[in-house]
Amino acid sequence: xxxxxxxxxxxxxxxxxxxxxxxxxxxxxxxxxxxxxxxxxxxxxxxxxxxxxxxxxxxxxxxxxxxxxxxxxxxxxxxxxxxxxxxxxxxxxxxxxxxxxxxxxxxxxxxxxxxxxxxxxxxxxxxxxxxxxxxxxxxxxxxxxxxxxxxxxxxxxxxxxxxxxxxxxxxxxxxxxxxxxxxxxxxx
Amino acid sequence: xxxxxxxxxxxxxxxxxxxxxxxxxxxxxxxxxxxxxxxxxxxxxxxxxxxxxxxxxxxxxxxxxxxxxxxxxxxxxxxxxxxxxxxxxxxxxxxxxxxxxxxxxxxxxxxxxxxxxxxxxxxxxxxxxxxxxxxxxxxxxxxxxxxxxxxxxxxxxxxxxxxxxxxxxxxxxxxxxxxxxxxxxxxx
DNA sequence: ATATCTAACTAACAATCGTTAGTTTTGAAT
DNA sequence: ATTCAAAACTAACGATTGTTAGTTAGATAT
Numbered sequence: 001x002x003x004x005x006x007x008x009x010x011x012x013x014x015x016x017x018x019x020x021x022x023x024x025x026x027x028x029x030x031x032x033x034x035x036x037x038x039x040x041x042x043x044x045x046x047x048x049x050x051x052x053x054x055x056x057x058x059x060x061x062x063x064x065x066x067x068x069x070x071x072x073x074x075x076x077x078x079x080x081x082x083x084x085x086x087x088x089x090x091x092x093x094x095x096x097x098x099x100x101x102x103x104x105x106x107x108x109x110x111x112x113x114x115x116x117x118x119x120x121x122x123x124x125x126x127x128x129x130x131x132x133x134x135x136x137x138x139x140x141x142x143x144x145x146x147x148x149x150x151x152x153x154x155x156x157x158x159x160x161x162x163x164x165x166x167x168x169x170x171x172x173x174x175x176x177x178x179x180x181x182x183x184x185x186x187x188x
Numbered sequence: 189x190x191x192x193x194x195x196x197x198x199x200x201x202x203x204x205x206x207x208x209x210x211x212x213x214x215x216x217x218x219x220x221x222x223x224x225x226x227x228x229x230x231x232x233x234x235x236x237x238x239x240x241x242x243x244x245x246x247x248x249x250x251x252x253x254x255x256x257x258x259x260x261x262x263x264x265x266x267x268x269x270x271x272x273x274x275x276x277x278x279x280x281x282x283x284x285x286x287x288x289x290x291x292x293x294x295x296x297x298x299x300x301x302x303x304x305x306x307x308x309x310x311x312x313x314x315x316x317x318x319x320x321x322x323x324x325x326x327x328x329x330x331x332x333x334x335x336x337x338x339x340x341x342x343x344x345x346x347x348x349x350x351x352x353x354x355x356x357x358x359x360x361x362x363x364x365x366x367x368x369x370x371x372x373x374x375x376x
Numbered sequence: 377a378t379a380t381c382t383a384a385c386t387a388a389c390a391a392t393c394g395t396t397a398g399t400t401t402t403g404a405a406t
Numbered sequence: 407a408t409t410c411a412a413a414a415c416t417a418a419c420g421a422t423t424g425t426t427a428g429t430t431a432g433a434t435a436t
Contacts, residue, residue: 005383020295023211027424039425040384048424078375104292107208131374140374144365146357148374150350151343151366158342162334169334177332178339185373186319186328186336187266193413215394227395228414236394 006044009034011097013051018100022052022108052105053112059098060119062091067126077134078183081152084127085179088156093171096160103157127153152182194232197222199285201239206288210240210296240293241300247286248307250279259314265322266371269340272315273367276344281359284348291345315341340370 003011012033016025027048031038045051066087070080092099109116128149134140140148155178162169191199200221204213215236219226233239254275258268280287297304316337322328328336343366350357 021209021211021292023209024296026422028422036383037385039386039427042425043383081374104209108212141368141372141376143369144357144361146350147361147365147369150357151369152374154346154349155339155342158346161342162338169332169338173332173335177335180329181331181335181339181373183373183375184329185369185371185376186269186340187371188329188373188376214392216392224413225415227397227416230395231413 009041009044010051010054011095014055014095014097014101017052017055017105018097022101022105049110052101053109055098055101056106056109056116057112059091059095059102060116060123063087063123064119066091067123071126071130077130077137077139080130081134081183082179084130085152085156085182086175088159089171089174089178092159092163093174096163099157099160103160124149124153155182197229197232198239198242199283202243202283202285202289205240205243205293206285210289210293237298240289241297243286243289244294244297244304245300247279247283247290248304248311251275251311252307254279255311255314259318265318265325265327268318269322269371270367272318273340273344273370274363276347277359277362277366280347280351281362284351287345287348291348312337312341343370 009030013025013030016029016033019025020029027038027041030051031041034041067084070083070087073080073083075083106113106116106120128145131140131145131149135142135145159174163171163174197218201213201218204217204221207213208217215226215229218239219229222229255272258271258275261268261271263271294301294304294308316333319328319333319337323330323333347362351359351362
């Protein structure tokens with residue numbers, strides 16, 4: 001399983017996008033980090049925008065497909081919520097840098113902006129519907145569903161900020177304590 | 189209480205920084221939105237960097253001072269946590285755009301970067317110590333304190349994304365249901 | 377050895393960036 | 407009406423941006 005030069009560039013670009021944001025990263029920054037001249041990058045990629053689009057759409061697709069499977073499953077609401085949490089943890093661990101771009105640089109998409117926004121809206125709508133079912137059958141606390149959605153989603157979306165191989169929260173702790181914290185709170 | 193031209197520029201800059209990020213906003217963007225030429229801005233401000241620094245340091249100072257008061261108070265852990273939540277809600281409502289810059293553009297600070305990082309670290313350390321006291325006296329669930337800290341802080345930091353005068357979650361709902369959701373979870 | 381392909385290179389482009397200098401307009405106080 | 411300061415303007419600067427064109431080095435296959 002070797003990474004092509006193009007994949008190498010994409011991984012490095014994601015890392016730099018995370019550190020400084022898409023707009024602040026120049027093609028020369030990426031090239032320098034690869035020990036290469038900026039023009040050489042264009043033997044492998046079409047544009048800077050292609051880098052961003054690849055990173056974001058690829059990751060967003062993972063979320064969309066994962067959520068679809070959860071929605072269609074016959075589980076209880078709390079089981080579905082646990083699976084959503086696991087989905088976020090897994091994708092985050094797989095490549096935290098991609099999630100930074102997804103969260104912070106999506107507005108710099110050009111061709112694919114509308115497509116991305118549709119995916120994101122669909123994801124949130126699925127999440128919301130799961131919460132509302134749980135609210136209706138009493139499985140979930142009687143509080144504003146938007147706030148519960150927001151609270152969970154905020155935490156899950158910024159997981160990449162806290163997960164790190166060194167110095168951060170490790171994967172095992174995340175998988176055991178994160179669901180309980182989100183579902184049962186800090187006090188309970 | 190009228191706003192000076194300088195304050196007007198800062199407020200508008202914060203709005204644009206929120207929409208596109210610091211690096212992607214040009215002085216000409218800010219000037220256009222004000223119906224003015226870019227060079228005219230320099231009659232009121234020293235640099236683009238001054239705009240960012242003012243926005244971020246001013247807001248970070250509010251958090252630092254608010255947290256200091258909470259830490260020094262003689263309340264229970266859960267009362268302190270409720271006050272932290274209220275602090276975030278109040279500062280967020282006061283100017284959501286400033287919080288976007290604080291969260292997303294702090295890495296573009298130049299002179300004030302170290303000062304900001306110190307403030308942020310101090311804030312997190314105070315938050316952590318409150319959680320640990322609650323853990324020690326049994327007031328808080330026996331789970332990884334880092335995850336509880338992360339979970340609350342992630343939600344509170346991205347409040348600005350959800351609060352909106354129109355179409356979002358309103359201030360009253362936030363103040364009533366947010367503390368319960370964070371402290372007691374979704375199920376409980 | 378020759379041909380082919382990949383991936384690097386140099387050089388340059390038009391556009392845009394933050395900012396400065398110097399000048400003119402505006403509006404309120406005298 | 408005159409004065410004066412605030413705030414706008416025009417013009418331009420050097421630097422940097424993403425990207426293109428054309429070329430060359432190095433490996434692989436024939």
